[in-house]
Amino acid sequence: MITTTSSRATRILGWLTAASLALTAVMALVISPPDVNMEDSVRLLYLHVPTAWLSMYICFGITTLASVLYLWKRTRSRFWDLTAGASAEIGVLFLGLTLLIGAIWGRITWGVYWTWDARLTTTAVLFVMYLGYLAVRKVPATPEVQSRRAAIVALASFVNVPIVHYAVEWWRTLHQAASLGSPQRLLDPQITGTMAGTLFLGVIAFTLLYAWLMAHRFRLAWLEDRLGDRQLQAAIDERRAEAGVGTGGTNEATAEPEAVR
């Protein structure tokens, strides 16, 4: 009987993630001081910045890399397709949170939840593009066609990431420029001390969360893949039985899945 589908490493990662998220919440809500200009609304940025950074650069970056490796014949494997899909789904979740928390912060600071600012608009477009990517993955086709089609859409969607990144420099926007993420800001940071420490901790906590979610989401994708194989084999066996042909098909899905141990 299966009582767990997690490895020891995943469970340790899970506890580390929970502890770091709890510490981030305490630092952000209790210990970190209010900002001179933003006052207490700065506390929302300890969620907004890590989710934005992770979704755009890590989640969608890994989706893009895995898609390239899938499209390249020498490295083509189902592993890369499943990795790309799992990472994109978590990226969409984080980017949705970025937009939500940003809207709440905007209501406090600008007086409106939403404005058609260049950074906000390009981020919303990015969100819709990756929702489209997840939808494309569900369009019925053979597994190879489905994976190739999804990989191409992933590469096309990633083109928007640098546009979102540079939107605050290319256009005049309400959204503030990077506090840390550019070379000149690294030399003259706009955030220091406890506030910088809390932000850094938030980025680490959400990176651990991404790693934990990714481990579980990948295993789920792998199991869904095996279930699809099993259902296909069952359908073939059924048709053969109807036609009076022996069912000689092997069902690899009945074997204990390696990735689940």
Place this chain on the structure above:
Amino acid sequence: MTDAGYIFAGYAATAGIIGSYALWVVRRKRALARLLSPPDGS
């Protein structure tokens, strides 16, 4: 704390959305692993 309602709403929504997603992934994964395990259930 100024604007406490908005700030706590942001934190609660984040915890709720991530928690719900994590729970869905783990529960579905366990259900599929059970479904795909050998028939003797060992």
